[in-house]
Amino acid sequence: MIEVQGLTKFYDERPAIQDVTFSVPKGQVLGFLGPNGAGKSTTMRILTGFLGMSSGKASIDGYDVFSHSLEARRRIGYLPETNPLYNEMRVVGFLDLMCRLRGVAPSKRRARIEHAIDVCGLEDRRSEIIARLSRGLRQRVGLAQAIVHDPEVVILDEPTAGLDPAQTRETRTLIKELGREHTVILSSHILSEVSATCERVLIINQGRLVADDTPQRLTERFGREHGQEIEMVLRGDVKPEGIEAKLREVDGVDEVVVSSAGDELWEVVVTGNSPGLREELTRAAVAAGLGVREVQAHKLTLEDVFLSLTADEDEIQEQEEVE
Amino acid sequence: MSKSSRRRARAKVRKQVAQRKRAVPATATKLHAVRTTRAPARQVEPPARTVAKAEVEASRPGFADAVHAVLWRTGLLNVAAIARRELGAVFVSPVGWVVAGVFTFLVSGFGFIGTVLAGQQATMDGVFGVITGFLTLILVPVVTMRLIAEERSQGTLELLLTSPVRDWELVVGKWLGAFVFYLLLVATTVVYVVLLAVYLPDKTTISVAGLSIHVGALDFGLIAATYLGLVVVGAAAIAIGVLASSVTKNQIIAYVVSLFTLLAIWYTAFLLGLFTRPPLSLFFDYVAGYFRYQSFSLGQVALRDTVYFVSLAVGALFLTTRLLESRRWR
Numbered sequence: 121m122i123e124v125q126g127l128t129k130f131y132d133e134r135p136a137i138q139d140v141t142f143s144v145p146k147g148q149v150l151g152f153l154g155p156n157g158a159g160k161s162t163t164m165r166i167l168t169g170f171l172g173m174s175s176g177k178a179s180i181d182g183y184d185v186f187s188h189s190l191e192a193r194r195r196i197g198y199l200p201e202t203n204p205l206y207n208e209m210r211v212v213g214f215l216d217l218m219c220r221l222r223g224v225a226p227s228k229r230r231a232r233i234e235h236a237i238d239v240c241g242l243e244d245r246r247s248e249i250i251a252r253l254s255r256g257l258r259q260r261v262g263l264a265q266a267i268v269h270d271p272e273v274v275i276l277d278e279p280t281a282g283l284d285p286a287q288t289r290e291t292r293t294l295i296k297e298l299g300r301e302h303t304v305i306l307s308s309h310i311l312s313e314v315s316a317t318c319e320r321v322l323i324i325n326q327g328r329l330v331a332d333d334t335p336q337r338l339t340e341r342f343g344r345e346h347g348q349e350i351e352m353v354l355r356g357d358v359k360p361e362g363i364e365a366k367l368r369e370v371d372g373v374d375e376v377v378v379s380s381a382g383d384e385l386w387e388v389v390v391t392g393n394s395p396g397l398r399e400e401l402t403r404a405a406v407a408a409g410l411g412v413r414e415v416q417a418h419k420l421t422l423e424d425v426f427l428s429l430t431a432d433e434d435e436i437q438e439q440e441e442v443e
Numbered sequence: 444m445s446k447s448s449r450r451r452a453r454a455k456v457r458k459q460v461a462q463r464k465r466a467v468p469a470t471a472t473k474l475h476a477v478r479t480t481r482a483p484a485r486q487v488e489p490p491a492r493t494v495a496k497a498e499v500e501a502s503r504p505g506f507a508d509a510v511h512a513v514l515w516r517t518g519l520l521n522v523a524a525i526a527r528r529e530l531g532a533v534f535v536s537p538v539g540w541v542v543a544g545v546f547t548f549l550v551s552g553f554g555f556i557g558t559v560l561a562g563q564q565a566t567m568d569g570v571f572g573v574i575t576g577f578l579t580l581i582l583v584p585v586v587t588m589r590l591i592a593e594e595r596s597q598g599t600l601e602l603l604l605t606s607p608v609r610d611w612e613l614v615v616g617k618w619l620g621a622f623v624f625y626l627l628l629v630a631t632t633v634v635y636v637v638l639l640a641v642y643l644p645d646k647t648t649i650s651v652a653g654l655s656i657h658v659g660a661l662d663f664g665l666i667a668a669t670y671l672g673l674v675v676v677g678a679a680a681i682a683i684g685v686l687a688s689s690v691t692k693n694q695i696i697a698y699v700v701s702l703f704t705l706l707a708i709w710y711t712a713f714l715l716g717l718f719t720r721p722p723l724s725l726f727f728d729y730v731a732g733y734f735r736y737q738s739f740s741l742g743q744v745a746l747r748d749t750v751y752f753v754s755l756a757v758g759a760l761f762l763t764t765r766l767l768e769s770r771r772w773r
Contacts, residue, residue, distance in 0.1 A: 168605040172771035186771070193607040200605075204598030206528065208535040220524040221606040223515045225508040265602070 121146045121273060121303045122167070127176035129162050136162040137327040139176070144320075146272075149299035151318030151335075152307035153426060159327040160307040161201050164277050167305075168198045180273055194223065197266035197302075201277040203259060207251035211242055211261055214250060215268050222269035236264040240294065256287035263294060267302070274298055276306040280313055292317050311426055323429055330429045338425050349418040350398055352388040353381065356410035363388065366408040370400045385413075521612040522619060525603075529620025533586065539624065542582050546628050549573050555635050565643050565661065570632050571669050575736055578628065579673075579680040580709065584701040586624060587684025588694045590617045591763070596692040610767045614760050618685050625677045629670070636666060672739025675752035680705055682759035689763045708755070709733050 122144040129136045137159035144150050152160050165171040167178055169189040177184065183191040206214055215233045224232055237246055240260040245253065250261060259279065266274055279295065280288040295317050298304050308314050314321055315335040323331040323338075331338060354363065360378040363386055367376045372394030381387040390401060398415050405412050514520050533539035550573050558569025591614075594600040603613055643659025650656070687701035688694075712731035719727060729735075735748045 165601075170601050170605050170770070172773070190607050190609065193605060196605070198602075198605045200598060200601045202598040202601075204600075204602050206532070206599060207597075208532055209528070213531075217524060217528055218602075218606070221521055221603070221608050223511075223520075223607060226511050227505065227508050 121181055122305070123177070123179045124167070125177040127163065127166060127178055128174050129166060129171070130174045135327050137324070140324070140329055142322055142329065142332060144303055144305065146303055147299070148320060149295070149304045149306070149318050151314035151321045152305060152324065153309070153311065153314050153321055154324035155309055158324045160324060161277055163324070164198070164275050164305070164307060168196055168275060169193050195271055196273045196275055197269065197271035199262045199266040199276045199279055201281070203262040205250050205258060205261055208249065210247050210249055211237070212246045214261065215264060218265045218268050224269050232268055232270060236268040239267065239297065240264040241290070256283050259283060259287070259291065263291070267298065272303060274302045274304045276304065278307055280308070280310065288313070323426060325429060331425070348391070348393065348397065350390045350392070350401060351414070351416045351418060352390065352401065352405065352412065353414035354386045354388055354405055354410045355384055355413055357384055358408060358410055360386065363408065363410065366404055367401060370397070370404050372397055518609055518612040521608050522616040525613060525616025526619035526623065529590070529617055530623055533620070533624050538585060538589070542585050543628060546578055546582055547631065549577055550632055554632070559639070565639055565659065567636060567639070567666055567669065570635050571673065574629060574632070574673055575676065579676055580705050581702065583625065583677070583680045584684050584687070584698045584705070586621050587681055587688055587701060588697040589688065590621060590685055591689040592691055592694045592697040604767070611764045614685060614763045614767065618682055618760055621681045621684070622678060625681060626674070629673055629677065636661070669739050672736050672748070675749055676736050679752040679755040679759070682756035683708070686759040686763045689766050
């Protein structure tokens with residue numbers, strides 16, 4: 121549905137995105153993840169035909185976004201980052217205008233508007249002037265205009281930015297619903313959002329793609345490469361050096377840090393890499409005459425993957441120095 | 444065991460307890476929230492969906508759709524939609540009403556009371572003077588300054604140009620919206636033609652569609668020619684305003700740019716023509732908008748003057764389109 125090949129865009133001399141290549145099959149919900157200024161909005165603006173590219177190709181449903189811009193634009197619904205709306209218009213009037221501009225046939229127009237209003241939960245605000253709507257409601261109007269003409273591709277730039285938690289949840293539900301009928305690309309710098317809504321994640325940093333996989337596989341793969349972290353609370357009259365020595369004997373353990381957590385209580389952080397690490401560690405602790413109060417694997421989140429993929433070299437160094 | 448480490452342990456325990464406490468209600472509220480948000484949505488959805496379906500069935504694609512499909516390809520429907528919104532926006536905003544109010548006040552004050560009643564001249568010259576000297580120069584930029592500059596600053600330009608709207612459709616639509624507003628303002632002055640025709644003591648008889656009407660002795664040909672001139676002058680002035688509005692996000696800058704551009708086109712070349720000799724002065728005389736609409740108010744509908752203003756309008760709109768397109772090349 122969407123093909124992007126070697127897309128590069130320079131603002132003056134500064135590259136905004138460099139050599140971005142990906143393709144999205146029909147019906148997929150794709151998350152575009154990256155820190156602010158990574159090039160997410162630029163990529164979306166090129167896909168929607170608002171900006172041109174410096175080099176590379178992008179097409180929607182086979183129509184090149186540059187040379188067959190109009191055909192490509194007919195197939196997309198787009199919610200820009202700033203969610204611009206005509207403030208002086210009423211919700212229905214605005215959606216009607218958007219229908220007209222996107223060439224929805226007169227006989228379908230009313231049904232399409234009703235559908236968008238229904239899906240976005242704007243039923244009781246349909247005649248409200250847009251300027252009087254709250255931020256969350258404006259966002260819904262923005263979503264409604266993006267889907268009102270029943271586009272094949274829906275492109276949402278930071279759809280939940282600035283919403284409160286309840287609104288964010290509603291929006292996510294809505295996006296999932298959209299994913300059933302449409303191909304959706306959404307950008308975000310919020311990880312939980314992407315892992316909750318998207319089947320696939322592209323991580324972009326400083327204008328380059330650094331990862332492209334499902335959220336689960338990304339965390340799994342990253343876990344395999346970087347190991348896991350296990351926190352234990354042990355109790356017993358054993359010296360910290362003794363605990364450390366015992367636990368280090370367990371297969372797959374890389375690092376053991378023991379710190380006192382009170383009367384004969386020890387907090388232990390183990391990093392290592394093996395499937396049954398928690399069980400092995402528990403056995404070793406019991407064998408050493410320690411009571412095991414707590415064993416917890418620190419679950420790797422997409423956030424860890426994201427942070428490590430997008431962190432600058434000097435940022436990593438800085439962190440190491442602090443530690 | 445040191446004091447501080449015990450404190451740390453207690454803090455840790457407290458933290459753990461708090462975490463556990465938090466964990467339970469968190470899931471509870473989540474479930475609760477899901478239930479409350481989902482349940483009413485389900486109740487509402489079915490009737491709404493059926494309504495939508497019923498409408499789809501009620502209005503089958505027919506003749507209207509076929510016409511729409513043909514017209515849509517030409518881009519004229521987009522032009523109309525954009526112009527309609529623009530006109531709506533003018534009447535919603537105070538700016539439109541202020542412009543209309545100021546214009547009406549000046550026309551009645553200077554154009555009618557000053558010239559006709561106080562000056563005892565049975566002419567429309569005062570009214571036309573207000574339109575050319577004030578409306579097309581000072582008020583038109585007020586209306587046009589926001590056209591594209593506001594779209595840029597509000598970001599709605601992105602919304603329009605990522606819709607299947609060609610750049611020229613946007614530009615012409617914007618121009619048309621302001622132009623219709625201008626025509627409405629100019630049309631209000633027809634009231635004074637009627638007043639003159641009814642109350643002028645010198646009467647003549649004209650025949651309209653076989654009927655003889657007794658009206659005031661006015662040069663109706665001259666008035667009609669002048670109105671035609673005002674239409675093309677306004678078209679050009681608004682096109683220049685659209686161009687000025689497209690170069691900036693700032694409406695004040697857009698206003699100043701269009702005001703000075705209009706001043707330059709209307710009067711600068713006229714002044715230069717006074718101080719230069721032919722053949723240069725002939726060039727300036729032609730370029731000066733001032734002379735061009737002067738000839739309309741002499742009752743002449745000259746092709747070259749019409750061509751002058753129409754090409755000014757088309758040129759400005761073309762340049763605006765190019766400016767908008769340039770974003771894709773940068």
